Amino acid sequence: MEYFCNYAIWKRLWVEMLEFVIALPLSWIFSTSEQQHMKQLYRQVALAQMEYQLPRLTKMWTHLERQAGGQVKGMGEKQIEVDKRILRTQIGVLRKELESVRKHRKQYRNRRISVPVPVVSLVGYTNAGKSTLLNRLTGANMKNGKEFLLTDTVGFIQKLPTTLVAAFRATLEEISESSLLVHVVDISHPLAQQQIHAVDKVLSELDVSSIPKLMVWNKVDRVSDPQKIKLEAEKREDVVCISALSGNGLDEFCNAVQEKLKDSMVWVEALVPFDKGELLSTIHQVGMVERTEYTENGTLVKAYVPLRFARLLTPMRQMCIS
Ligand SMILES: Nc1nc2c(ncn2[C@@H]2O[C@H](COP(=O)(O)OP(=O)(O)OP(=O)(O)O)[C@@H](O)[C@H]2O)c(=O)[nH]1
């Protein structure tokens, strides 16, 4: 398991670094926030690795002393001190950079909270296909769909060293602000069930049990009997089968997301004054409008809207009741 764990960390680092490098020439496509997110992730992992290495350096250089015998005693020790100093300086630089990125992310989050579009977060074990799904859906036209913000997260892995857990958790703290968590599973993986448990465990530690969840069984194109898997999924509630790679099942996925979001919305009836036209268009944008009536005093809207947005409408709801 230790080897598996190390392999997973290296794979993670490799993929993130590749994504980071690829993202650079495409910076005009990606939003600044996405780039910042990748940079933050890269720095967090690097920082966590260095912090992990620091106390372990002692062991790495003891061979020098053994090789040199009694003549140059202390050589290994000197090298350790130099290495430790280099690492400490690098850790200091990374910490500073991370702090500034965190500030930036916080500003971005505050801005996002003021725009009440529901946030849907993709979570799941590493390699499940979250990024592939996100890329597939970017720019996809959703029929009659309402807007929502789909965000990717870092993949979970089993048995992370404690320092890395802290770093990963920091990148995951944003999911607590989501309206819906989509748990992406690589159903073709022989250890799919264990991976589901591992993800559930991390989620329970993150205390997000109150957020509605939808499970997605991805990579159905890779299983030996896709029909059997699809039947199995149909028997269960809140499971959708897809292939992010081929695009199979994406319509069903989008419908399921819409349905789930609707469940998490609240019913409002509000009288929106005519001079608040922008509010009316936001209701159409983020909510699901069932009816509008034009009255003398404004537009009477009956709709499902995200809870956060319903709060904004409270004064108008009171006007409607009185
Ligand atoms: N056959 C098949 N492969 C897929 C599918 N979806 C994703 N993959 C492949 O699975 C690999 C991992 O996909 P990613 O989207 O990077 O997975 P991820 O969940 O973002 O992984 P992390 O970022 O490490 O958490 C890639 O090689 C994808 O091409 C699918 O539906 N079918």
Ligand SMILES: [Mg+2]
């Ligand atoms: Mg990914």
